[in-house]
Amino acid sequence: MADSQNNAAVLTRLPQYYRILRRFLQQGIYRCSSEEIAAQTDCSPTAVRSDLRRFSGCAKQGYGYHVKQLYTALGNYLGVLDEFRAVLVGDGAAAQVICQHPLIAVHGIRLCGVFSQTCPAPLPASQTVTGTLAELGAFCRENGVSLLLLTEPIPVHVLDEAIAGGVKGIWNLSEEKLEARDGVLIREVHPFDTLISLCCALKQGEA
């Protein structure tokens, strides 16, 4: 209701703001204006204000935004404070990289397990379980896992088991496209696409 501004474009920017606010907090900045946020992004101050309108409880006219309040409100809105349980399908290197991210290392997502065709080596200093794909479905069910992070393709029947085990969202970093399924949200993620567009820009007149 009245969430008319809940469009796709806004939803790509809210996580950016979240990141920027976290940096502000780390730097001891507790108050900021839409202009200061905009300077860290590609958007205009007007766009920032328009996006953050729904969090107007964290702002005062003439003063700006209360960073801590806004960070919390945003985190709450984005579901990041819910500590969703996740499982990674991928090899040890991918797991190590992903574990380092603040969203997992600090808070937001709780990475409960890492699974692969052959069981990955245990992660250093972590209580994350490792196992083979055959164990994935049961593990999801027993541990209330709702998120699946894919860095490599998995067989369809393994995916079916995970979904049967309660997985509701899939973050797919692999090259293989997943087909849509009822009741399951899928995000195909392709970071290398931006590297290609960088090459393109580099090739066309250097600037």
Add this chain to the structure above:
Amino acid sequence: MADSQNNAAVLTRLPQYYRILRRFLQQGIYRCSSEEIAAQTDCSPTAVRSDLRRFSGCAKQGYGYHVKQLYTALGNYLGVLDEFRAVLVGDGAAAQVICQHPLIAVHGIRLCGVFSQTCPAPLPASQTVTGTLAELGAFCRENGVSLLLLTEPIPVHVLDEAIAGGVKGIWNLSEEKLEARDGVLIREVHPFDTLISLCCALKQGEA
């Protein structure tokens, strides 16, 4: 000239098409329609046709697109066939993950070196040099490196040396924002933003 359709939105889609066409080729599909491409993406067939208009040499009315030709033309346009030389700044795990991507493993980008505060372990079965950040600038100059892939923040003076050494584009996967510099293209990449938006969608009514 007459490149009026060269807007940002199109440039985010061309790498997608490139990926999809590669998959088609792997599957032995040598001809496809705009509808078949669109089915693999979030866009409409009309959008695909409009985007690919500039490659009309690879299409025939009533027939569709010639996959091989279009793949090559796209790769050429995107600069991916130029085999830019790149250096990665990051630890061994990040390097291992990034090396596996077809853009680097197969063709497109030539990863010449991996550098970090402490020298990373050599990559398995690869001629990629490893070294410490102190060696980065000289290495870039001596090896014609034009791309810097960052998976962790680097000290400003190291970045300066790399740029002085000829780096023209930076693909920044780290959390630290880089400030703009003349003559250097920077892409800030945040794959985890999509994971956050997935959490958000998951939190709001499951669907």
Add this chain to the structure above:
DNA sequence: TAGATTGTTAATCGATTAACAATC
């Protein structure tokens, strides 16, 4: 020729911004 599918335009849709009133 009939069928298929691109190329292209004009209309629609949605997102961004400029400007300023509201208010701290």
Add this chain to the structure above:
DNA sequence: TAGATTGTTAATCGATTAACAATC
């Protein structure tokens, strides 16, 4: 009060789409 900055609207801008002509 004066200065700053949000909140909000109306205008602009740009991207998407529907529809169909062109043509293989």
